[in-house]
Structures are given as structure tokens and as C-alpha cells.
Amino acid sequence: MGVGVLLAVVGAILTFAVRANTSVISLPIVGIILMVAGGLLIWHGRKGTQRKRVVTREERPSGATTPTNTVRQTIEERDID
DSSP: OHHHHHHHHHHHIIIIIOOOOOSSOOHHHHHHHHHHHHHHHHHHHHHOEEEEEEEEEEEOOTTOSSOSEEEEEEEEEEEOO
16 A cells, blocks of 8 residues: 555656656656556555355264254455555
8 A cells, every 4th residue: 555655645746746847748647647546556455355255064963973053154354454
């Protein structure tokens, strides 16, 4: 997420603070592109990665041959950087 913030800040500086004129490249347009890219990286970083895992377990009393209970458990995991 830090890279996204850096891109957004550099883009804002290029768009709003730099008044240099170049005939090759438009600095305000480059700044807007960097701000959009930074915003997308921040959004993607906050979204994180989410996984679901389903665990099915059969419980049997000692000495029994057939299960008496079936337990299904859903585990949701989320990775946050």
C-alpha cells in the first residue's frame, strides 16, 4: 500500500505543483495517470486476499463403526499486508 501512496503523492505534485513546460510530455497528464495508478494500488491493497476452506469431520464414539456426528466447518481467512 505504501507504493500506492507514493505514486498518488508524486502524481499530485506533478499535476498541481510543477509548472514546467515541456514539448515532449505533459506533466499534468502524467500526474493524473500516477494518481489513478496509486489509487488503484491502495484500493487493491485494502481489499486483501480472501480464502475459504471447508473442513468436514466425522465424530465417532469409541468402539463404534459408524459415525454419529458429522461436523462441517467453514473457515474464512483474509490476508492483510
